[in-house]
Amino acid sequence: AQRVTQPEKLLSVFKGAPVELKCNYSYSGSPELFWYVQYSRQRLQLLLRHISRESIKGFTADLNKGETSFHLKKPFAQEEDSAMYYCAGQGNAGGTSYGKLTFGQGTILTVHP
Amino acid sequence: DAGITQSPRHKVTETGTPVTLRCHQTENHRYMYWYRQDPGHGLRLIHYSYGVKDTDKGEVSDGYSVSRSKTEDFLLTLESATSSQTSVYFCAISEFPSGSYEQYFGPGTRLTVT
Numbered sequence: 001a002q003r004v005t006q007p008e009k010l011l012s013v014f015k016g017a018p019v020e021l022k023c024n025y026s027y028s029g030s031p032e033l034f035w036y037v038q039y040s041r042q043r044l045q046l047l048l049r050h051i052s053r054e055s056i057k058g059f060t061a062d063l064n065k066g067e068t069s070f071h072l073k074k075p076f077a078q079e080e081d082s083a084m085y086y087c088a089g090q091g092n093a094g095g096t097s098y099g100k101l102t103f104g105q106g107t108i109l110t111v112h113p
Numbered sequence: 114d115a116g117i118t119q120s121p122r123h124k125v126t127e128t129g130t131p132v133t134l135r136c137h138q139t140e141n142h143r144y145m146y147w148y149r150q151d152p153g154h155g156l157r158l159i160h161y162s163y164g165v166k167d168t169d170k171g172e173v174s175d176g177y178s179v180s181r182s183k184t185e186d187f188l189l190t191l192e193s194a195t196s197s198q199t200s201v202y203f204c205a206i207s208e209f210p211s212g213s214y215e216q217y218f219g220p221g222t223r224l225t226v227t
Binding site for chain 1: 144146148161163169205207209213214215216218
């Protein structure tokens with residue numbers, strides 16, 4: 001089965017420090033990968049998708065096929081970045097996937113003032 | 114936000130009672146999903162639908178059933194609620210297969226089973 005792993009349940013940094021949220025996947029081929037963010041008691045919203053290669057709210061994520069990683073990075077964390085972050089990937093490598101996503105366990109990021 | 118609503122937003126119920134959660138979308142997307150969110154487990158797929166009256170099980174489907182009689186509504190039923198089903202439930206929709214795998218989420222329903 002396809003897996004998405006986020007090894008850190010909690011991550012704390014101070015404002016202005018760099019932050020990296022780790023994500024590893026176990027897909028073959030060229031998976032579609034995403035980062036979702038959930039602010040306190042709000043719905044999940046898409047932060048980044050690897051195919052668009054864009055920077056949102058200062059966050060970037062690079063797909064490293066050799067290391068099967070899709071880590072989320074920001075050079076200078078802000079207090080408003082405090083949230084739950086989920087890494088997600090397509091549910092099946094091929095065949096009929098029905099658009100399913102597999103989510104990691106999530107990482108709670110806290111940015112201290 | 115994509116046009117997705119969930120009702121009720123909060124519910125407290127007793128063990129053994131049936132509960133139905135509703136997801137409503139105005140995007141006319143074919144694919145819909147129900148997840149539960151629990152600390153330490155992330156989001157886990159309960160059931161999904163790939164069309165009207167077309168549904169299938171996800172990874173944690175025991176104790177849950179779903180129905181989809183029209184494109185815009187996807188119902189999740191807890192047949193006999195248990196305390197282990199206390200959770201936050203999210204509905205999601207997807208443009209798949211015409212679009213990417215990106216999913217759009219509803220606001221969630223916080224369910225407490227006492």
